[in-house]
Amino acid sequence: MGRFFPWVFLLAAAACWADEEADVSFQLVDGQPVRVVYKDGRVAEWMIGRRPVKQFRTRYQITENTCTGFEGARGEFLLAFQSSAFDLRWKQNGDPKKVGQTVVIRAKGGTTSSPVKDDFTFLTNDQRAAAPLLTKDFPQDGFQAKEFSWLPGGGAEPPDSLKFVRWDTEAMQTNPETGLMENRTLTIATHPKWARTAPGFFELRELSAGSTSFFGSRFLLFVGDIWSIILKDGDRYCQISVKANLADLQVALVGYLGVQPTFEPYTFGVDEYSNALMPYNFKNYRDRWKEYEVE
Amino acid sequence: MKWSRVGLLMVVPSVLCLAGELSPSQRLRRLSMHLKGTPPPAAEFEALGGKTALELEAFFREKSRGYLSNPAHVGKMVTRVDELLRLRTLSALPEVNASDPSLPAAEALNMFDLSVIELVKGNESWDRLLRSPAVPVYLGPSVTAGGFTFQSGVDASFLANVFSDLSQKPVGVNFLSLEPSDMRFAGVLTSGRFFSRYSTTNLNKNRGRAAAVFRTFLCDDMRAVVEPSVQEEGELLKKAFPEGGGSADGYHRSLKFADDDRHGSQESCMACHYKLDPLGGAFITSGSTLSDLPAPGALVFRRADNSLVNIPGRGIGEIASTILAQPEYVRCQVTHFWKWFIRADKMPSEARLGELVAEFDRVGRRVNDFIDYLVNEPEFYTEDDLTQATLLHAKPLLQRCVSCHTGLGSQSIPSFVAFPIGGSQKTHEGWIEKIVGRLDLAHDGRGRTMPPKESAWQPSAEDIVILKSWISYRAMDEAGLPSVSQAQANDWLEIAGPITLTPRRTFRRTFRRYVSGQDIFRLLHEKFPSAPFPKAEDLQILSIRNRAVFGDPNPFDGLLVYENVGPGFVKEFGKSVSYFAAADIESGPASYLGAEVLKTLGGAPKEVRWSRIPRNSVRPIIQSLIRRFVDPGQLASPQRVEEALDRFQAKKLQDASVVEALKRMVFLLLMQEEFLAY
Numbered sequence: 021m022g023r024f025f026p027w028v029f030l031l032a033a034a035a036c037w038a039d040e041e042a043d044v045s046f047q048l049v050d051g052q053p054v055r056v057v058y059k060d061g062r063v064a065e066w067m068i069g070r071r072p073v074k075q076f077r078t079r080y081q082i083t084e085n086t087c088t089g090f091e092g093a094r095g096e097f098l099l100a101f102q103s104s105a106f107d108l109r110w111k112q113n114g115d116p117k118k119v120g121q122t123v124v125i126r127a128k129g130g131t132t133s134s135p136v137k138d139d140f141t142f143l144t145n146d147q148r149a150a151a152p153l154l155t156k157d158f159p160q161d162g163f164q165a166k167e168f169s170w171l172p173g174g175g176a177e178p179p180d181s182l183k184f185v186r187w188d189t190e191a192m193q194t195n196p197e198t199g200l201m202e203n204r205t206l207t208i209a210t211h212p213k214w215a216r217t218a219p220g221f222f223e224l225r226e227l228s229a230g231s232t233s234f235f236g237s238r239f240l241l242f243v244g245d246i247w248s249i250i251l252k253d254g255d256r257y258c259q260i261s262v263k264a265n266l267a268d269l270q271v272a273l274v275g276y277l278g279v280q281p282t283f284e285p286y287t288f289g290v291d292e293y294s295n296a297l298m299p300y301n302f303k304n305y306r307d308r309w310k311e312y313e314v315e
Numbered sequence: 316m317k318w319s320r321v322g323l324l325m326v327v328p329s330v331l332c333l334a335g336e337l338s339p340s341q342r343l344r345r346l347s348m349h350l351k352g353t354p355p356p357a358a359e360f361e362a363l364g365g366k367t368a369l370e371l372e373a374f375f376r377e378k379s380r381g382y383l384s385n386p387a388h389v390g391k392m393v394t395r396v397d398e399l400l401r402l403r404t405l406s407a408l409p410e411v412n413a414s415d416p417s418l419p420a421a422e423a424l425n426m427f428d429l430s431v432i433e434l435v436k437g438n439e440s441w442d443r444l445l446r447s448p449a450v451p452v453y454l455g456p457s458v459t460a461g462g463f464t465f466q467s468g469v470d471a472s473f474l475a476n477v478f479s480d481l482s483q484k485p486v487g488v489n490f491l492s493l494e495p496s497d498m499r500f501a502g503v504l505t506s507g508r509f510f511s512r513y514s515t516t517n518l519n520k521n522r523g524r525a526a527a528v529f530r531t532f533l534c535d536d537m538r539a540v541v542e543p544s545v546q547e548e549g550e551l552l553k554k555a556f557p558e559g560g561g562s563a564d565g566y567h568r569s570l571k572f573a574d575d576d577r578h579g580s581q582e583s584c585m586a587c588h589y590k591l592d593p594l595g596g597a598f599i600t601s602g603s604t605l606s607d608l609p610a611p612g613a614l615v616f617r618r619a620d621n622s623l624v625n626i627p628g629r630g631i632g633e634i635a636s637t638i639l640a641q642p643e644y645v646r647c648q649v650t651h652f653w654k655w656f657i658r659a660d661k662m663p664s665e666a667r668l669g670e671l672v673a674e675f676d677r678v679g680r681r682v683n684d685f686i687d688y689l690v691n692e693p694e695f696y697t698e699d700d701l702t703q704a705t706l707l708h709a710k711p712l713l714q715r716c717v718s719c720h721t722g723l724g725s726q727s728i729p730s731f732v733a734f735p736i737g738g739s740q741k742t743h744e745g746w747i748e749k750i751v752g753r754l755d756l757a758h759d760g761r762g763r764t765m766p767p768k769e770s771a772w773q774p775s776a777e778d779i780v781i782l783k784s785w786i787s788y789r790a791m792d793e794a795g796l797p798s799v800s801q802a803q804a805n806d807w808l809e810i811a812g813p814i815t816l817t818p819r820r821t822f823r824r825t826f827r828r829y830v831s832g833q834d835i836f837r838l839l840h841e842k843f844p845s846a847p848f849p850k851a852e853d854l855q856i857l858s859i860r861n862r863a864v865f866g867d868p869n870p871f872d873g874l875l876v877y878e879n880v881g882p883g884f885v886k887e888f889g890k891s892v893s894y895f896a897a898a899d900i901e902s903g904p905a906s907y908l909g910a911e912v913l914k915t916l917g918g919a920p921k922e923v924r925w926s927r928i929p930r931n932s933v934r935p936i937i938q939s940l941i942r943r944f945v946d947p948g949q950l951a952s953p954q955r956v957e958e959a960l961d962r963f964q965a966k967k968l969q970d971a972s973v974v975e976a977l978k979r980m981v982f983l984l985l986m987q988e989e990f991l992a993y
Binding site: 083084198199202205228246248250259 | 511600604
């Protein structure tokens with residue numbers, strides 16, 4: 021060890037020097053509020069506004085079934101959702117008017133300013149694996165109904181588990197090849213798997229990694245008011261058309277997001293927002309602060 | 316508007332073309348334009364001189380083989396296949412990639428177009444459009460965002476369900492090998508562009524995809540039948556064109572359209588569904604991305620002799636293999652080539668079609684070998700006398716009637732192209748009379764009741780004239796033998812005698828054609844070599860707006876919105892010439908004016924007026940422009956120089972800058988029949 025001492029000493033000295041000279045220092049200590057300390061004495065604190073976890077309900081009706089021909093069954097799809105907002109706010113500033121305001125940065129030499137805030141982040145059960153702490157109170161997603169005759173083998177006791185080949189949603193969009201508006205697949209989830217975990221309730225257990233519905237989020241299963249489900253029944257494939265009532269969902273969602281959350285200092289290390297799911301704007305500033313100047 | 320007025324005056328007086336065999340220089344130009352999209356260089360025209368007939372034949376064979384190895388031929392085939400499958404033509408030249416010359420245009424870096432490129436470059440069997448041992452897929456650099464890694468190639472997400480290791484593959488074009496037993500793939504049918512063009516919905520249930528397969532590979536053109544009420548029609552239009560009256564880009568002005576979603580829900584559609592639904596079933600596992608699971612389906616259709624074909628397949632791949640084995644497939648593909656390289660307004664006779672099919676098979680269905688054969692056949696370089704229409708001219712139109720009516724039960728009709736129609740002379744005459752009546756040919760189609768007004772296809776004025784002329788010449792069969800009496804024809808059509816047809820040029824249909832679409836830009840690029848070729852993103856040279864006026868078909872229905880040069884064409888062409896010419900003139904004015912004249916200007920050509928050009932220099936400048944811009948194969952006679960001089964002087968260019976005056980002169984020279992047609 022002894023012979024390495026001079027090198028260790030020099031490296032440590034260099035680190036201290038760098039700290040002393042740094043314009044900005046990010047204080048990311050477990051159990052402590054997240055603070056950004058500037059060389060001139062200003063201090064900013066990273067705040068979080070958590071909205072409550074909410075289970076949204078979307079009513080549906082089966083409109084066509086190419087295998088059983090059974091139509092008309094109704095039910096509800098349930099989706100757990102939570103949105104949070106983040107804001108880096110001045111805690112100490114020479115200008116007292118700025119205290120409590122959002123820190124605004126600008127690329128060095130640039131003209132465009134941007135606040136260091138992430139107004140809209142959302143979580144669904146998709147993040148269960150990546151964020152077990154954040155999703156620990158999330159109820160399971162799934163569909164519930166009294167009537168499952170629309171499934172293959174219509175009328176019999178529903179199976180314990182289900183595996184769909186596809187679940188698409190549709191909406192009016194422009195066909196990029198013809199330039200015309202038409203009903204088109206908007207999102208697609210492949211191989212969603214379901215398990216019957218309670219009477220009348222099938223829980224969504226898995227979505228394939230091949231799902232292309234924007235980050236594979238199950239939230240996107242519910243985008244578009246026409247759903248198309250493909251499933252296999254023996255040797256044949258069945259197509260089930262579903263009309264969803266998104267109006268209620270929209271009203272509920274707008275109401276949910278319309279209520280401003282109460283902000284409080286974020287405590288570092290309590291959940292995955294400290295690392296894997298750190299919101300983009302704050303993370304970007306933390307990683308590239310040298311490229312910005314603060315207004 | 317200025318461009319339009321000037322240009323049309325110059326094109327309209329010279330629309331007539333002569334019948335008979337083309338001169339060697341005309342033939343050479345036609346060959347080059349068809350295969351490369353640009354005229355041959357002067358040296359090739361000069362090489363034609365003093366050759367015997369035999370030597371000329373050898374010369375043309377050598378030239379066609381040479382042109383077929385030109386990258387522009389590959390680009391032109393990409394466009395042809397895009398149009399065939401009713402995809403949008405690219406907004407740039409498919410064969411040009413300014414950033415990386417080893418690659419095709421960025422827009423062409425998709426599975427569909429790459430498949431065509433490989434097929435043509437390698438002179439592979441045309442069958443590979445449907446069954447190929449490998450999938451070409453372009454993979455761009457990986458991009459990480461929001462904790463997720465994306466491979467940025469356009470088809471990466473389309474294939475993600477099937478190939479899980481794409482992010483590990485190298486950047487560039489990858490060829491993903493397929494097992495022969497893999498039933499999930501069927502060439503271009505299982506590509507992102509095909510899936511995107513023909514999206515499936517709950518109502519459509521892959522019938523649009525199935526209809527495209529039948530139309531393209533079996534020439535069975537089933538059209539969605541929608542019979543909306545007046546109120547419904549308004550609703551549908553609003554749905555398709557939310558801005559009202561037309562699509563936002565101004566391209567799709569035709570209001571005749573069929574709603575894909577309704578395809579299949581109407582009773583009159585059901586006549587086609589015995590074919591569409593079994594084939595559509597083979598796509599059921601795939602939505603907008605390719606599924607990892609093949610789905611069973613079947614190829615079901617009735618042959619011309621009414622026998623039923625019903626061959627199941629374990630997946631779309633197996634059905635594609637089944638299609639390749641059908642005689643209808645081969646005849647259909649040969650017809651595509653005929654339309655591309657010979658003409659679309661006159662079909663080959665049955666006997667000739669049989670010969671073409673035999674040759675297609677003899678060359679192993681290899682794409683370039685078959686084109687080489689076609690462009691050296693007399694039909695390529697001989698224009699027949701079009702004044703008397705025969706069944707061969709009327710056939711493409713009559714087949715549309717047959718296609719729509721087939722399987723309609725009580726509304727079914729006999730084949731209009733198998734004489735005598737209905738089996739006897741009496742039924743034949745009855746059907747011809749009905750055709751005249753339903754199409755109201757006696758009144759140029761004004762009061763026609765067929766096709767129904769909701770039909771996606773409506774005959775053009777030109778179509779009506781062809782049908783009318785055909786019947787006026789006693790409804791001649793393929794061999795040119797009359798099938799009704801002159802008195803009958805005159806009586807039905809309310810005419811005194813036969814109606815002659817005038818040969819004309821169109822963008823794509825006829826023997827003589829106008830330069831259109833991407834070829835316009837190939838030509839301009841060649842004429843103005845110093846002008847940087849505009850990147851697609853900088854200048855949409857074939858933007859959605861100008862595709863139609865430049866003679867590209869509407870990708871919705873495959874029909875030309877404009878068949879001939881019109882004011883819109885002239886305007887867009889003028890803008891394009893202006894772009895290329897300005898850059899070329901400014902980068903090398905001496906080549907336009909001569910070094911001596913340039914010295915006398917006393918300023919930049921962009922700022923100095925044309926009146927500063929010495930009077931005695933004007934004529935040599937114009938002569939040099941004619942030599943440079945009018946094809947070397949066409950003679951710049953002294954008379955032409957005088958005509959050009961008169962025209963330029965009439966334009967009062969004295970006050971324009973030198974660059975502006977030159978731009979206008981070049982435009983006037985290019986806006987000529989010799990330049991725009993082949």
